[in-house]
Amino acid sequence: CALGDATLWCRDPAQADSLQHQRENAAKLPGVPLPDGVKVTSDLAQVNAETVLLAIPMQQTRPFLEAHGECFLERRLIACSKGIDLDLMIGPVGVIRSVLPSAHVALLTGPSFADDIARGLPTALTLACDEAELGMELQEQLSTPNLRLYRNSDVIGAELGGALKNVIAIAAGVTIGAGLGESARAALMARGYAEMQRLALSLGAQPDTLAGLSGLGDLILTCGSEKSRNFRYGMALGQGAAFDSTTTVEGAATARAVAKLAKSRSLDMPVTRMVAALVEGLITLPEALAALLARPLTDE
Ligand SMILES: NC(=O)C1=CN([C@@H]2O[C@H](COP(=O)(O)OP(=O)(O)OC[C@H]3O[C@@H](n4cnc5c(N)ncnc54)[C@H](OP(=O)(O)O)[C@@H]3O)[C@@H](O)[C@H]2O)C=CC1
Numbered sequence: 001c002a003l004g005d006a007t008l009w010c011r012d013p014a015q016a017d018s019l020q021h022q023r024e025n026a027a028k029l030p031g032v033p034l035p036d037g038v039k040v041t042s043d044l045a046q047v048n049a050e051t052v053l054l055a056i057p058m059q060q061t062r063p064f065l066e067a068h069g070e071c072f073l074e075r076r077l078i079a080c081s082k083g084i085d086l087d088l089m090i091g092p093v094g095v096i097r098s099v100l101p102s103a104h105v106a107l108l109t110g111p112s113f114a115d116d117i118a119r120g121l122p123t124a125l126t127l128a129c130d131e132a133e134l135g136m137e138l139q140e141q142l143s144t145p146n147l148r149l150y151r152n153s154d155v156i157g158a159e160l161g162g163a164l165k166n167v168i169a170i171a172a173g174v175t176i177g178a179g180l181g182e183s184a185r186a187a188l189m190a191r192g193y194a195e196m197q198r199l200a201l202s203l204g205a206q207p208d209t210l211a212g213l214s215g216l217g218d219l220i221l222t223c224g225s226e227k228s229r230n231f232r233y234g235m236a237l238g239q240g241a242a243f244d245s246t247t248t249v250e251g252a253a254t255a256r257a258v259a260k261l262a263k264s265r266s267l268d269m270p271v272t273r274m275v276a277a278l279v280e281g282l283i284t285l286p287e288a289l290a291a292l293l294a295r296p297l298t299d300e
């Protein structure tokens with residue numbers, strides 16, 4: 001197929017039909033025309049490309065693959081979601097491998113709002129793959145003049161960076177929403193990053209990966225922008241306001257998964273613990289704040 005040709009699958013036939021003919025996703029990416037080379041379908045049998053990007057929210061990825069996995073045999077699968085499966089306690093690449101053990105899998109992650117990429121703004125991402133040759137091929141295939149992909153063989157580190165930053169983004173949003181100030185947000189980001197490293201290193205990640213695009217890079221983006229749904233969700237929590245429950249907020253489930261993981265590994269992750277408790281409605285914001293500030297003074 002020609003460079004730029006792609007098939008976009010979505011589960012709703014009416015939506016596929018509208019996208020194919022209107023050439024715009026007015027609800028999610030208004031004003032961004034679909035490139036001419038993109039064909040939209042709701043029929044998975046029409047998806048016959050060798051390289052498939054899976055961009056389904058984390059908790060839906062496993063059920064989706066269990067139902068449709070046979071359509072993806074012999075393909076190169078690139079996970080695009082950020083999170084931890086609440087049942088298996090692993091990230092998207094792990095989930096794909098658990099359902100399709102012989103799949104060739106990579107992960108695309110890092111700081112990028114879909115809207116920025118769709119508008120062709122300059123963006124840099126991590127392409128994580130533990131098969132060296134495949135990683136190089138995918139890097140070439142998916143990079144564009146405005147989208148620079150950096151290769152990384154540390155898949156677990158890249159998965160965890162993308163998953164964990166969403167939890168800290170919720171905390172940052174809470175801080176701003178509750179009017180606690182930008183100094184408090186910076187403190188939470190730095191202490192949150194320490195928690196990200198603590199868990200990721202204990203699960204075998206490389207420290208450099210966490211310091212790269214998929215960890216620190218995405219943390220900075222998501223904790224600093226109201227374009228982030230995790231940040232906006234945190235703001236609503238901080239303001240005591242309602243939040244649209246149909247919006248994808250990966251950090252909410254991930255906070256619960258990470259709090260459990262941390263407990264089982266005896267890791268101290270107080271910011272994550274508070275986010276998980278707030279998300280589950282187990283504590284109030286004043287209680288969370290008091291608990292964080294009352295912790296014994298310690299080394300950095
Ligand atoms: N948006 C962004 O800027 C970025 C998102 N990501 C990550 O990508 C992942 C997806 O996010 P995003 O696309 O923004 O989320 P959205 O909620 O905007 O879209 C999710 C898409 O997945 C589809 N979907 C949901 N459940 C299923 C299912 N069970 N079977 C088939 N399709 C399903 C939805 O279909 P339907 O419309 O029919 O509900 C929708 O098309 C997340 O993990 C997110 O963290 C990563 C980087 C940037």
Ligand SMILES: O=C(CO)COP(=O)(O)O
Pocket residue numbers: 082110111112113166169218221222227228229230231248249250
């Ligand atoms: O992961 C993202 C940016 O890199 C998107 O963030 P949100 O899911 O919080 O909108």
